[in-house]
Amino acid sequence: xxxxxxxxxxxxxxxxxxxxxxxxxxxxxxxxxxxxxxxxxxxxxxxxxxxxxxxxxxxxxxxxxxxxxxxxxxxxxxxxxxxxxxxxxxxxxxxxxxxxxxxxxxxxxxxxxxxxxxxxxxxxxxxxxxxxxxxxxxxxxxxxxxxxxxxxxxxxxxxxxxxxxxxxxxxxxxxxxxxxxxxxxxxxxxxxxxxxxxxxxxxxxxxxxxxxxxxxxxxxxxxxxxxxxxxxxxxxxxxxxxxxxxxxxxxxxxxxxxxxxxxxxxxxxxxxxxxxxxxxxxxxxxxxxxxxxxxxxxxxxxxxxxxxxxxxxxxxxxxxxxxxxxxxxxxxxxxx
Numbered sequence: 001x002x003x004x005x006x007x008x009x010x011x012x013x014x015x016x017x018x019x020x021x022x023x024x025x026x027x028x029x030x031x032x033x034x035x036x037x038x039x040x041x042x043x044x045x046x047x048x049x050x051x052x053x054x055x056x057x058x059x060x061x062x063x064x065x066x067x068x069x070x071x072x073x074x075x076x077x078x079x080x081x082x083x084x085x086x087x088x089x090x091x092x093x094x095x096x097x098x099x100x101x102x103x104x105x106x107x108x109x110x111x112x113x114x115x116x117x118x119x120x121x122x123x124x125x126x127x128x129x130x131x132x133x134x135x136x137x138x139x140x141x142x143x144x145x146x147x148x149x150x151x152x153x154x155x156x157x158x159x160x161x162x163x164x165x166x167x168x169x170x171x172x173x174x175x176x177x178x179x180x181x182x183x184x185x186x187x188x189x190x191x192x193x194x195x196x197x198x199x200x201x202x203x204x205x206x207x208x209x210x211x212x213x214x215x216x217x218x219x220x221x222x223x224x225x226x227x228x229x230x231x232x233x234x235x236x237x238x239x240x241x242x243x244x245x246x247x248x249x250x251x252x253x254x255x256x257x258x259x260x261x262x263x264x265x266x267x268x269x270x271x272x273x274x275x276x277x278x279x280x281x282x283x284x285x286x287x288x289x290x291x292x293x294x295x296x297x298x299x300x301x302x303x304x305x306x307x308x309x310x311x312x313x314x315x316x317x318x319x320x321x322x323x324x325x326x327x328x329x330x331x332x333x334x335x336x
Contacts, residue, residue: 001336002055004028004082006104007090008071010321011118011145015088015328016058022329025055029071030079032091036061036072037082080107086114086332089122093218095243098122105130105141112138116331118145118324124218127225128240135235142331147219148172150323151316152330153302154226160306162230162277167305169274172219174298174319175203175210176251176271180259180284181296184268189256202298212250213282214243216273220282221246223275231277239277246280254284262286268294 001024005012008031019026027038036056061071080087087108091101098121105115105122110133117123122130123143134141147153148170157165171177175197182193194211197203209215221241229238251271262268268289273282287293292313295301300318305311317323 001025001332002027002083002085003088003332004030004079004084004086005088005090006030006076006079007088007092007119008061008065009090009092011324011328012088012090013062013065014321014325015090016056016061018322018325018329020058022333024329024332026058026061027055027084028079028082029056029061030074030076031065031071032076034070034072035074035076035079036064037074037078080104084108084113086116086335088116088118088328088332090118090328093120093124095121095125098125102126102129106133109133109137109139109141114139114335115141116145116328116335117141117143118328120146120215120218120222123225124221125242127222127229127242128235128238131229131235140335142334143222144331145324145327147222148300148302148314149316149318149320150326151300151302151314151318152327153223153304153314155330155334156302156304156312156314157223157226158230160304160309160312162227164307164309165227165304166307167274167276168220168223168227168302169272169293169305170302171270171293171295171300172216172273172302172318173210173213173271174300174317175207176213176216177295177300178202178298179211180251180254180269180271183254183256184259184263187256187260190252190254211252213248213271213273214250216271217243217246217248217280217282220273220275220280224277224280227275227277241280246282248281249283251284263289266290270294 101119102122301315
């Protein structure tokens with residue numbers, strides 16, 4: 001499948017580098033200020049260029065981004081106009097109106113092309129609008145990479161069928177989990193471990209998105225929308241969730257003493273997100289120290305409660321360029 005990749009951060013670059021291994025061709029790449037568009041693909045119609053189009057050189061795109069901060073000499077709009085079959089939306093997550101990611105996706109759908117999202121914003125903040133755009137298009141959207149990186153949470157819920165899933169919960173942010181794991185293991189307080197995580201590159205200079213629970217909440221909002229819309233025949237009957245509907249508490253106020261006391265009772269603390277078709281909640285919770293939810297370090301876990309199959313657990317890497325790109329490219333394969 002021919003791909004246009006919008007966003008040249010860690011995930012976008014990894015998609016460009018790995019696409020060929022998955023049998024796909026990248027014909028356009030864009031960052032916020034530049035683009036690289038393969039010769040013969042710009043502005044073509046849906047049936048044009050299929051036999052003679054040659055994809056961009058992934059090594060050249062990645063090298064230019066590293067060396068010069070741009071991916072090419074074309075305009076970003078040229079990438080959106082290229083002859084692709086699926087748009088990969090890998091720009092940074094924005095809240096509220098979810099722009100520019102939302103407009104990128106709807107532009108693809110208006111051309112009857114598919115869209116695969118790594119950007120959580122459009123799916124978490126404007127899910128109903130996306131579904132309406134899909135209804136008016138021959139294209140589809142997929143968004144596995146928005147929840148849990150490499151963990152196939154969304155596709156597993158879809159395979160079970162959302163109407164047979166009663167809840168999805170888990171550890172969905174690696175930064176917060178690393179901090180809590182280190183606090184418990186070393187008996188250290190939050191501020192000390194946060195500084196360590198920042199030195200290691202596990203936490204951002206401004207860690208708010210992770211430690212305040214926003215990232216985990218967005219992922220749970222997406223899962224709640226999957227459950228809500230997937231359980232009804234008429235989308236008008238579904239409840240649409242946004243971040244405003246989530247009850248969110250982060251880990252800044254978790255004292256080291258709480259983890260030490262929990263350990264004396266064979267328990268520990270994890271930032272747990274939970275989604276149903278009715279509620280979204282993220283908060284630090286006590287869990288058994290050797291239990292399924294007590295994953296360590298930057299690992300994530302998704303726990304799916306089902307009506308007929310009991311509880312399913314899927315764990316793995318919830319972030320990272322290649323890991324998240326594998327979820328993106330898996331979605332592209334599902335569209336093919």
